[in-house]
Amino acid sequence: MKLYLDPGHGGSDPGAQGNGLREKDLTLDIALKLRSILENNYNNIEVRMSRTSDVTKSLAQRTNEANSWGADFYLSIHINSDKGSASGYEDYIYISLSNNSATARYRDIIHNEVVKLNKLNNRGKKKADFHVLRESSMDAMLSENGFIDNAKDAALMKQDSWRRSVAQGHANGIAKAFNLTEKKTPDREEPASGSGQSLHKVIAGSFKDRANAEQQIADLDAKGYESFIATAQISGETWYRVQAGAFLNRENAETRVKEIESQGIEAFITTE
Numbered sequence: 001m002k003l004y005l006d007p008g009h010g011g012s013d014p015g016a017q018g019n020g021l022r023e024k025d026l027t028l029d030i031a032l033k034l035r036s037i038l039e040n041n042y043n044n045i046e047v048r049m050s051r052t053s054d055v056t057k058s059l060a061q062r063t064n065e066a067n068s069w070g071a072d073f074y075l076s077i078h079i080n081s082d083k084g085s086a087s088g089y090e091d092y093i094y095i096s097l098s099n100n101s102a103t104a105r106y107r108d109i110i111h112n113e114v115v116k117l118n119k120l121n122n123r124g125k126k127k128a129d130f131h132v133l134r135e136s137s138m139d140a141m142l143s144e145n146g147f148i149d150n151a152k153d154a155a156l157m158k159q160d161s162w163r164r165s166v167a168q169g170h171a172n173g174i175a176k177a178f179n180l181t182e183k184k185t186p187d188r189e190e191p192a193s194g195s196g197q198s199l200h201k202v203i204a205g206s207f208k209d210r211a212n213a214e215q216q217i218a219d220l221d222a223k224g225y226e227s228f229i230a231t232a233q234i235s236g237e238t239w240y241r242v243q244a245g246a247f248l249n250r251e252n253a254e255t256r257v258k259e260i261e262s263q264g265i266e267a268f269i270t271t272e
């Protein structure tokens, strides 16, 4: 499927501002994270973005681009503002659409996945006559991810891990709504088969829920450790293991476990 991903505002238009934050920076960061999660984890998706840097682009340019590309879905990422008292998440589809429309059904799925991970008060599913919803010729949705002028929401926005969780929630929703197929984990650190050597893999957690494994990868990344998901079948069930290193020398694996544990993340070694 073709996703047109639109980080709101940009360039001369900062969008909402508050608590030292600008909407245009937050929407761009969330959208870039969302694109990389989708491209890294799924096969059947193509993402085009309205902007990938801090540039000015009109609303008409955005919808014209999505329409001429023939996108299947238009997703616009925004941050809300009020007068400091309102807080939370809400999303929008075009005002005249029914609750049984295809757009509404896609939105229902995405909404449910976003609110699982965003730690925000849920303000619900809404409709509005916004340009990007009205002028886009495909199903379209706009999400408002917290209020920039609310101290509690803004404190979350300042965290890279929160922005990643918001991106992950949208990714999970898109994957579910459009039946995206997961990429197979590359065997990038395996020794040549038949070498007779065993490999000591450092596993920083094993999860039933892929989203939790993704979160662990984000936490490790923030602490400077590269990791990826290696799926394991145990008693017929799929587990998402977070592999943070693989070593031919067991001592090196033990050193890595100690380093990771000193950062407050538990890890263990599997030997194959």
Ligand SMILES: [Zn+2]
Binding pocket: 008, 009, 015, 016, 023, 078, 079
């Ligand atoms: Zn906005």
